[in-house]
Amino acid sequence: MSTGTGAGVVDLDDLGRWVRAEGIAEEIGEVTPLAGGTQNVVLKIELDGRPVVLRRPPEHPRPTSDRTLTREITVLRGLAGTDVPHPRLIAGCTDTSVLGVVFYLMELVDGVNPGEEVTEAQRADPALRRGQALAVARALARLSAVDPVAQGLDVLRKPGGFLAKQVPQWLGQLESYREFAGWDPAGLPDVEPIARWLTAHLPPEPEPGVMHGDFHLNNILLAREEPAVAAVVDWEMCTVGDPLLDLGWLMVTWPQPPRTLEVGGPFAQLGGLPTRAELVAEYAAAGGRPTRDVDWYTALAGFKLGIVLEGTHARAGAGKAPKEIGDRLHRHAGALLTLARSIADGEWSVHP
Structure with missing residues (x-):
């Protein structure tokens, strides 16, 4: 059956x-x-x-x-x-x-996905929503403290330095989209200057740690009535690398201006969430990794995610994905790269 x-x-x-x-x-x-x-x-x-x-x-x-x-x-x-x-x-x-x-x-986790629904308690209590958002930062700090060797997760680690590979890898990914007829790389703004800035300001290679790989509100289940995270879900992109890239990912996807993606759904629409700077402070206070280079990791996250989303736009232009989805993700990719460029130019920072 x-x-x-x-x-x-x-x-x-x-x-x-x-x-x-x-x-x-x-x-x-x-x-x-x-x-x-x-x-x-x-x-x-x-x-x-x-x-x-x-x-x-x-x-x-x-x-x-x-x-x-x-x-x-x-x-x-x-x-x-x-x-x-x-x-x-x-x-x-x-x-x-x-x-x-x-x-x-x-x-089966008893929790609510903020990208899909809100509870009555969340709707009624801005302090609860704020507390839950700060709990997301604390959950990320806990993940960054996991020892991949002790937990048997070092098998996910790829050879070589993690950070040094990022810019060449994603430039190569972008170049691969040329196989799709009609795709114009000039349609994605600021790629080269961002790549140069990221390379020139590359932090030291980190102690390898476990990273989720797609850490944002829509991959979180929140408790229904408590300021807590019930579970982090969708671990398919998990790897061993630099956990601070997860923090950068949370920064570029955070549903406050400048907003780049449609993340957070009805939970975000209710407002009352902490700022990016408050999330970073909560992450640090909860035992996360040093956050002095958080702007760099935020720019890298915008660079990487923008290039990933542009792939659907390239495929859509070749008739291999729906045009409306390709167009929407192309707009998001542009917004992500614009944010990364503003960091590179010193015009915007996660810190107040």
């Missing part, structure tokens, strides 16, 4: 045999698609009456899908026992003969 999810299919008979063989549960009950997980299938499944979450690649997996899910399993397993808020891994399966893809089961 299979269940159609709208985003994919899971054979419940095969899944049932696996959970019984693994000693996880005896019976599978109701199956419900969950919101979020735009790149993967995310289902709530009752196992012996207990709700858990199954995450697997999309119905038509990409070539990298199984590798990505295997990475997530490694990360969630490695975060066990740390004080980083995350969904607890129940079990992972890298044997593709079971469901045809890699998948895993994790706990």
